Amino acid sequence: MKKAILMYNPKAGNRQIINLVDHIAERLQELGYELRLYRSQSKGSIRKYIVDHLEEKELDLIIVSGGDGTINEVVNGMMQKEIDIPILVLPLGTANDFAYSAHIPNDIEEALNLIECGEIKYVDIGKVNNQYFINVCNMGLFSGISHIVDLELKKKFGKLAYYVKGFEELQNYQAMDLEIELPDIKIRGDYILILVFNGKAAGGFTRLAKNASIEDGEFDIIGIKKVEIHDIPMLFLKVLQGEHLTDPNIDYWVTNRVNIRCYNEEKNFVTDVDGEEGPKFPLSIEAKQNLLRFYLKK
Numbered sequence: 001m002k003k004a005i006l007m008y009n010p011k012a013g014n015r016q017i018i019n020l021v022d023h024i025a026e027r028l029q030e031l032g033y034e035l036r037l038y039r040s041q042s043k044g045s046i047r048k049y050i051v052d053h054l055e056e057k058e059l060d061l062i063i064v065s066g067g068d069g070t071i072n073e074v075v076n077g078m079m080q081k082e083i084d085i086p087i088l089v090l091p092l093g094t095a096n097d098f099a100y101s102a103h104i105p106n107d108i109e110e111a112l113n114l115i116e117c118g119e120i121k122y123v124d125i126g127k128v129n130n131q132y133f134i135n136v137c138n139m140g141l142f143s144g145i146s147h148i149v150d151l152e153l154k155k156k157f158g159k160l161a162y163y164v165k166g167f168e169e170l171q172n173y174q175a176m177d178l179e180i181e182l183p184d185i186k187i188r189g190d191y192i193l194i195l196v197f198n199g200k201a202a203g204g205f206t207r208l209a210k211n212a213s214i215e216d217g218e219f220d221i222i223g224i225k226k227v228e229i230h231d232i233p234m235l236f237l238k239v240l241q242g243e244h245l246t247d248p249n250i251d252y253w254v255t256n257r258v259n260i261r262c263y264n265e266e267k268n269f270v271t272d273v274d275g276e277e278g279p280k281f282p283l284s285i286e287a288k289q290n291l292l293r294f295y296l297k298k
């Protein structure tokens with residue numbers, strides 16, 4: 001029999017996985033897999049388990065159940081261990097932004113069917129300093145929201161929990177004085193938020209980088225410039241509706257690498273990778289291809 005492991009975060013999203021484990025085992029056995037389980041104990045334990053216990057030659061499939069934070073741990077563990085085993089995502093987190101970008105069905109039965117009817121494809125991953133990300137690396141306004149919204153609140157209110165915190169944060173935002181270096185240009189300016197997208201969505205907002213692709217080897221970068229506080233709601237409304245590409249207060253770049261330096265770092269701006277705390281400035285961000293494979297739709 002082939003061998004698979006299900007690595008699951010029991011606290012992600014509304015915790016459906018707890019009632020699904022038996023069914024997943026049944027489906028996997030039907031497909032000819034022997035299933036091993038790893039239940040994430042706390043933040044960081046999936047990454048550590050991969051590094052300490054997984055061997056490429058002993059496994060044919062890694063199933064990850066959770067949201068972007070959980071997938072991020074799998075990606076970082078696999079990159080650290082240098083193993084390349086096909087990954088199947090069961091999108092059981094809150095926003096599931098990566099799954100949205102990768103067209104992975106939210107329905108668990110349909111997601112499991114990808115093993116039989118889907119295709120194994122390489123997808124791009126991002127590297128920022130020494131951390132990897134699969135969906136987005138962002139900094140500035142709203143970037144710390146998912147670090148402070150607690151899991152109980154997410155269980156109760158889902159994505160709404162993110163938006164309430166976002167509104168609170170808007171009251172006293174600060175602009176970052178940034179130098180942004182792309183392969184062909186270097187810009188210095190005041191920005192309130194930078195989003196470096198591998199995927200298309202963040203916080204469940206699906207039109208932010210609607211043209212981005214996880215298979216093109218490039219990031220879509222959105223830079224929101226400093227504006228008056230009363231102009232922010234209108235600007236964000238445009239961004240959320242996907243009508244921001246032509247706004248003079250928004251920069252949009254497509255590139256496979258970017259370096260970002262912050263000149264007012266003493267204000268302790270937050271950086272974020274896939275909803276988890278990211279590294280400190282300066283940031284060196286690069287798109288990587290052909291490193292990790294996922295089960296996706298044909």
Ligand SMILES: Nc1ncnc2c1ncn2[C@@H]1O[C@H](COP(=O)(O)OP(=O)(O)OP(=O)(O)O)[C@@H](O)[C@H]1O
Binds near residue numbers: 012066071094096275
């Ligand atoms: N057993 C556990 N108990 C508590 N937290 C855990 C456990 N295992 C992992 N975590 C942490 O739970 C957090 C949330 O996980 P994840 O991002 O996958 O779900 P989510 O936030 O509900 O979904 P999304 O990121 O798609 O909105 C992560 O920071 C992860 O490290």
